[in-house]
Amino acid sequence: xxxxxxxxxxxLLVENKPGVLFRVASHFRRKNYNIESLxxxxxxxxxxxxxVITMRADEExxxxxxxxxxxxxxxxxITRMNWDQAILSELVQIKIRTKDPHSRNSxxxxxxxxxxxxxxxxxxxxxxxxxxxxxxxDNYIEMAAEFGIVGISRTGVTxxxxx
Amino acid sequence: xxxxxxxxILPIYDELLDSGIRHVLVRHEQTAAHMADGYARASGRVGVxxxxxxxxxxxxxxxxxxxxxxxxxxxxxxxQVPTAQLGTDAFQETDTxxxxxxxxxxxxxxxxxxxxxxxxxxxxxxxxxxxxAPVVVDIPKDVQMGSAEVTFPExxxxxxxVPNSELDRRGIEEAARMLLEAERPVLLAGGxxxxxxxxxxxxxxxxxxxxxxxxxxxxxxxIPETHPLSLGTIGMHGTYQANTVxxxxxxxxxxxxxxxxxxxxxxEKFSRDHxxxxxxxxxxxxxxxxxxxxxxxGELRATVTALLEAVQRGVNRREGSAWSxxxxxxxxxxxxxxxxxxxxxxxxxxxxxxxxxxxxxxxVTTEVGQNQMWAQLYFKTLKPRTFITSGGxxxxxxxxxxxxxxxAAKPGVSVLDIAGDGSFQMTCNALATSVSExxxxxxxxxxxxxxxxxxxxxxxxxxxxxxxxxxxxxPDFVKLAKAFGAEGTRVQSLAEFEKAFxxxxxxxxxxxxxxxxxxxxxxxxxVPSGGALNEMVIDT
Numbered sequence: 253x254x255x256x257x258x259x260x261x262x263x264l265l266v267e268n269k270p271g272v273l274f275r276v277a278s279h280f281r282r283k284n285y286n287i288e289s290l291x292x293x294x295x296x297x298x299x300x301x302x303x304v305i306t307m308r309a310d311e312e313x314x315x316x317x318x319x320x321x322x323x324x325x326x327x328x329x330i331t332r333m334n335w336d337q338a339i340l341s342e343l344v345q346i347k348i349r350t351k352d353p354h355s356r357n358s359x360x361x362x363x364x365x366x367x368x369x370x371x372x373x374x375x376x377x378x379x380x381x382x383x384x385x386x387x388x389x390d391n392y393i394e395m396a397a398e399f400g401i402v403g404i405s406r407t408g409v410t411x412x413x414x415x
Numbered sequence: 416x417x418x419x420x421x422x423x424i425l426p427i428y429d430e431l432l433d434s435g436i437r438h439v440l441v442r443h444e445q446t447a448a449h450m451a452d453g454y455a456r457a458s459g460r461v462g463v464x465x466x467x468x469x470x471x472x473x474x475x476x477x478x479x480x481x482x483x484x485x486x487x488x489x490x491x492x493x494x495q496v497p498t499a500q501l502g503t504d505a506f507q508e509t510d511t512x513x514x515x516x517x518x519x520x521x522x523x524x525x526x527x528x529x530x531x532x533x534x535x536x537x538x539x540x541x542x543x544x545x546x547x548a549p550v551v552v553d554i555p556k557d558v559q560m561g562s563a564e565v566t567f568p569e570x571x572x573x574x575x576x577v578p579n580s581e582l583d584r585r586g587i588e589e590a591a592r593m594l595l596e597a598e599r600p601v602l603l604a605g606g607x608x609x610x611x612x613x614x615x616x617x618x619x620x621x622x623x624x625x626x627x628x629x630x631x632x633x634x635x636x637x638i639p640e641t642h643p644l645s646l647g648t649i650g651m652h653g654t655y656q657a658n659t660v661x662x663x664x665x666x667x668x669x670x671x672x673x674x675x676x677x678x679x680x681x682x683e684k685f686s687r688d689h690x691x692x693x694x695x696x697x698x699x700x701x702x703x704x705x706x707x708x709x710x711x712x713g714e715l716r717a718t719v720t721a722l723l724e725a726v727q728r729g730v731n732r733r734e735g736s737a738w739s740x741x742x743x744x745x746x747x748x749x750x751x752x753x754x755x756x757x758x759x760x761x762x763x764x765x766x767x768x769x770x771x772x773x774x775x776x777x778x779v780t781t782e783v784g785q786n787q788m789w790a791q792l793y794f795k796t797l798k799p800r801t802f803i804t805s806g807g808x809x810x811x812x813x814x815x816x817x818x819x820x821x822x823a824a825k826p827g828v829s830v831l832d833i834a835g836d837g838s839f840q841m842t843c844n845a846l847a848t849s850v851s852e853x854x855x856x857x858x859x860x861x862x863x864x865x866x867x868x869x870x871x872x873x874x875x876x877x878x879x880x881x882x883x884x885x886x887x888x889x890p891d892f893v894k895l896a897k898a899f900g901a902e903g904t905r906v907q908s909l910a911e912f913e914k915a916f917x918x919x920x921x922x923x924x925x926x927x928x929x930x931x932x933x934x935x936x937x938x939x940x941x942v943p944s945g946g947a948l949n950e951m952v953i954d955t
Binding site for chain 1: 513517524575698
């Protein structure tokens with residue numbers, strides 16, 4: 253993967269209150285970085301939240317951007333990871349078209365192979381949930397596309413440092 | 416505090432009557448922000464601006480952005496519609512966080528009366544520590560009207576905010592080593608040197624090593640500009656000697672600077688010929704605009720003090736005196752030299768006369784444009800915090816209200832605004848405040864009946880095609896001043912100027928001196944955009 257297109261992951265421990273996401277997101281907007289994914293949730297301490305944000309940038313840009321994020325008053329801690337330094341997980345819900353029993357069986361078999369879960373089966377579609385690394389999910393989506401995808405909802409990646 | 420009341424801030428204004436706090440009533444909120452900023456820059460203390468919601472708040476924006484760009488500690492307290500009306504497009508509602516987020520360190524909006532003390536205390540704490548900056552406290556009207564038993568916190572701490580990191584001893588040692596080994600070192604002092612009160616240490620460092628000091632526009636006054644090691648300012652309109660020495664140096668030790676494009680000019684060329692060592696409190700400034708050979712992050716005064724000690728312990732390896740000789744030659748030839756047409760009532764001669772007539776402690780503010788650049792070049796600043804200008808945002812209309820704010824901070828010293836006819840018209844309504852609040856200052860309008868700097872660019876880069884720069888039917892500044900109850904006078908010669916200026920210094924009210932200057936005078940030297948610092952135009 254070329255350096256400048258590498259996925260950079262920022263894991264931010266922030267104050268859990270209104271306005272914080274706005275302040276953080278403003279930095280991305282001003283520097284014209286596209287947020288590839290954003291996951292926010294409270295931590296074990298309800299006064300703080302964890303934001304995991306990914307974007308593409310070169311190493312130097314990512315470093316100086318991390319300093320800018322850290323300067324934000326509501327950001328308590330920041331950890332910057334590259335994709336190979338982190339355990340990455342993502343969840344996707346995907347609704348796949350199944351024209352006939354044969355394709356339905358194929359889709360259901362595929363869910364098993366990915367360790368996914370069937371959420372709903374209707375006459376014309378199967379809705380499944382897959383968790384895994386972003387590349388697992390990319391692969392699954394590629395396979396599913398052969399049947400026809402009715403709708404997708406991805407959570408975006410969440411990350412913890414390896415080791 | 417400087418402000419103007421309105422519906423959403425009435426409860427605070429009512430309490431103000433019993434508070435013993437001096438309130439200076441402005442005629443436009445933009446000037447309140449500039450006054451608070453001028454107060455802060457002159458005194459080093461936090462300046463406070465106050466405005467009502469909606470238009471009062473939006474009028475503060477230019478002033479707060481000005482303070483932010485120059486790291487000036489200002490707290491703005493704004494009224495807001497009652498909490499129940501927030502987000503309903505209520506009368507005079509505006510999104511304060513949305514407006515101010517990019518131009519402040521923080522915006523507080525306490526939504527319960529119990530939260531006010533913490534927010535106000537934290538606002539002053541954030542504004543005045545670390546890299547100083549403006550902070551806004553936006554208080555909904557119902558919260559202002561609430562009452563509760565509260566205790567004002569003695570101190571605040573904010574877990575995501577660590578204003579000063581520990582001294583980077585290893586980094587300081589390395590900087591000292593580089594400084595001692597350099598053949599042609601120069602110090603570059605920025606606004607951070609003044610903000611952090613490090614000027615004396617920087618001068619000691621220069622004197623110990625006998626190396627020259629250049630400043631940025633914001634660092635003007637870090638070293639007395641009559642000091643034998645002072646080169647004046649670098650930049651687009653830097654002095655000939657500063658721009659030349661910084662270019663020829665092999666090591667630029669930069670302190671409290673942010674390498675603005677107007678200071679470095681072409682960044683590639685600026686970075687090409689020498690190593691840069693950067694000392695700054697703000698980690699986000701490191702390698703932002705220029706690549707450094709070495710950097711030290713830390714509170715400036717402590718860091719430079721430790722650097723001086725490290726240098727004193729070391730051995731200066733600089734050989735010979737060729738560099739000192741070169742610096743001296745340049746200084747001898749160009750220090751105080753006026754470029755362009757001089758003599759008579761030219762801007763350089765008027766500005767040098769001002770220096771002659773003002774005491775060491777007097778404060779000079781400037782507007783923005785040619786007046787500012789002439790002041791940068793020809794007014795020798797002798798003490799920190801006595802040269803106040805809008806460097807980063809370049810806000811026309813800043814100088815006059817900033818002068819009034821500075822006067823409020825330092826009532827005992829004379830305050831002069833070096834103005835242009837264009838800039839002065841932007842905030843001349845502050846005449847009313849200066850007269851009614853008894854804050855007398857002097858305004859010298861270098862009057863060329865033009866937006867002079869824009870006209871200069873049109874002469875130099877747009878084939879003399881003047882577009883929208885002739886100010887046509889100018890107001891009579893003498894009558895204008897008098898209409899507000901101030902003094903006004905017009906001069907036609909340097910001798911008349913001297914007489915008028917001496918009278919203005921004694922005058923108990925604000926005096927506007929209208930100084931007609933040649934309309935097509937260029938500010939020189941000038942480095943055109945894209946040029947290296949030493950690629951100066953010195954004649955047109």
